[in-house]
Amino acid sequence: MRFIPEENITALLLRLSENATVWAPQVVRDTVNTVLFAPWREGAEIETGLYSALPVKGLVLPATERLFSFRYHRAGEREKIEIEVDELRERAAVFAARACDAKALVTLDALFLDGSGRSYNDQHYRARRGALTVITLACTSCDSACFCSSFEDGAAATAGSDLIFYPVSGGFLAEAVSATGRELAALDLFQESNLEKPPLAETAKVELARLGQRLLDKFDDIDFWRRTAEGCLSCGYCSYACPACHCFNIFDEMESDRAGGRYRCWDACMFYAYTLESSGHNPRPEAAHRYRNRLAHKFSYFPLNRGEFLCTGCGRCIRGCPAGRDVRDVIKALGAG
Ligand code: SF4
Numbered sequence: 001m002r003f004i005p006e007e008n009i010t011a012l013l014l015r016l017s018e019n020a021t022v023w024a025p026q027v028v029r030d031t032v033n034t035v036l037f038a039p040w041r042e043g044a045e046i047e048t049g050l051y052s053a054l055p056v057k058g059l060v061l062p063a064t065e066r067l068f069s070f071r072y073h074r075a076g077e078r079e080k081i082e083i084e085v086d087e088l089r090e091r092a093a094v095f096a097a098r099a100c101d102a103k104a105l106v107t108l109d110a111l112f113l114d115g116s117g118r119s120y121n122d123q124h125y126r127a128r129r130g131a132l133t134v135i136t137l138a139c140t141s142c143d144s145a146c147f148c149s150s151f152e153d154g155a156a157a158t159a160g161s162d163l164i165f166y167p168v169s170g171g172f173l174a175e176a177v178s179a180t181g182r183e184l185a186a187l188d189l190f191q192e193s194n195l196e197k198p199p200l201a202e203t204a205k206v207e208l209a210r211l212g213q214r215l216l217d218k219f220d221d222i223d224f225w226r227r228t229a230e231g232c233l234s235c236g237y238c239s240y241a242c243p244a245c246h247c248f249n250i251f252d253e254m255e256s257d258r259a260g261g262r263y264r265c266w267d268a269c270m271f272y273a274y275t276l277e278s279s280g281h282n283p284r285p286e287a288a289h290r291y292r293n294r295l296a297h298k299f300s301y302f303p304l305n306r307g308e309f310l311c312t313g314c315g316r317c318i319r320g321c322p323a324g325r326d327v328r329d330v331i332k333a334l335g336a337g
C-alpha cells in the first residue's frame with residue numbers, strides 16, 4: 001500500500017492542476033456550511049468534514065451543457081443550417097469524492113457509454129468521463145442520513161474510483177484502483193507503507209430484499225403514497241442531489257435571430273411539468289404519484305431491468321429535503337406491511 005503525508009497533498013493537487021481542473025469540496029462563499037465541489041486553487045480550504053450538497057455527477061453530466069451551436073445562413077436561394085458540436089478540451093480531476101458518488105458514476109457509465117441499444121453512446125458524456133480522474137476519500141465516519149451499508153460493499157466500494165485515500169495518522173494510505181490511479185500512486189509524493197487501512201464507516205441499514213416486488217404490490221395504494229409524500233414541495237432537490245438520478249431535458253436557446261445553441265439540462269421526475277402532456281393531462285398530477293415513481297424507479301423498475309439499485313445510500317435526499325421526507329421510512333413501512 002502507498003502512503004502520502006498530509007503535507008504532500010497540496011503538491012499532489014498542484015501536479016494534477018498542471019493538465020486538469022481540480023475539483024474539491026469547499027464551503028461556498030457567503031454560506032455558513034454549504035459544501036460544493038468547486039475548482040481548487042492553491043490556498044483554498046478543502047472541506048471534508050461536511051457532506052457536499054451536490055454529488056460529483058455534474059462533472060460528467062453537467063446541470064446545463066451546450067451540446068452544439070447552430071447558425072442559419074443563406075446559400076443562394078436556399079436556407080442552410082451550420083452545426084458545430086461543442087467538444088471538451090479540458091481534463092478534470094476530483095479530489096475527496098465519496099465512495100457512494102464514485103460508485104454511482106459506474107451506474108451512469110452503463111447508461112451513457114454502453115451503446116448496446118439498452119443505453120446511449122453519448123459523445124459528450126464519454127468525453128467528460130474519459131477526461132475525469134476520481135480520487136476518493138474513504139469514509140471512516142458517517143452521519144445519520146447515510147445508509148450505504150445497506151448496499152454491496154458499503155463504504156468500502158471501490159467502483160468508479162481511480163485512487164482511494166484512507167485517512168491514517170499523518171496522511172493517507174492510497175489504494176490504486178485503475179491504471180490512472182497506479183500512475184498517481186507511483187509519484188514521488190507517495191511512499192511505501194505497512195500501515196493497516198482504518199475501519200470504515202458502518203451506517204444504519206435498511207432491508208432491501210424483495211423491496212422491488214413490495215413496491216409493485218403497493219403501487220395502487222395512493223393513500224399510502226399520499227402519507228409518505230406528505231409535505232413534498234416538488235422542488236426536485238432530491239433528484240438534483242442524487243448521484244444516480246440522470247433525467248435531462250433538451251431545448252434550443254436562440255442567441256440571435258439567426259443563431260443559437262442546443263442545451264441539455266437536468267430534469268427531475270419530482271416536477272409537476274415532467275409528465276405534463278400537451279393536452280393538459282398529467283398522469284402524475286400529485287406529489288404522491290411522483291414520489292411513488294421516484295422510489296419505484298430506484299428500488300423496483302431499475303433493479304428489475306438492470307440488476308442494480310439506482311441508489312447508493314448517500315443520504316443527500318434525506319439530509320436536504322425541505323419537507324423532511326426520508327426514503328428509508330418508506331422502505332421500512334413497506335417491509336413492515
Ligand atoms: S421529496 Fe423533498 S427534496 Fe424531493 S421534491 Fe419533495 S420536497 Fe423536494
Ligand code: SF4
Pocket residue numbers: 238241242243244245298310311312313314315316317318327
Ligand atoms: S436516492 Fe437519495 S440516498 Fe439514494 S443515492 Fe439518491 S440521493 Fe442518495
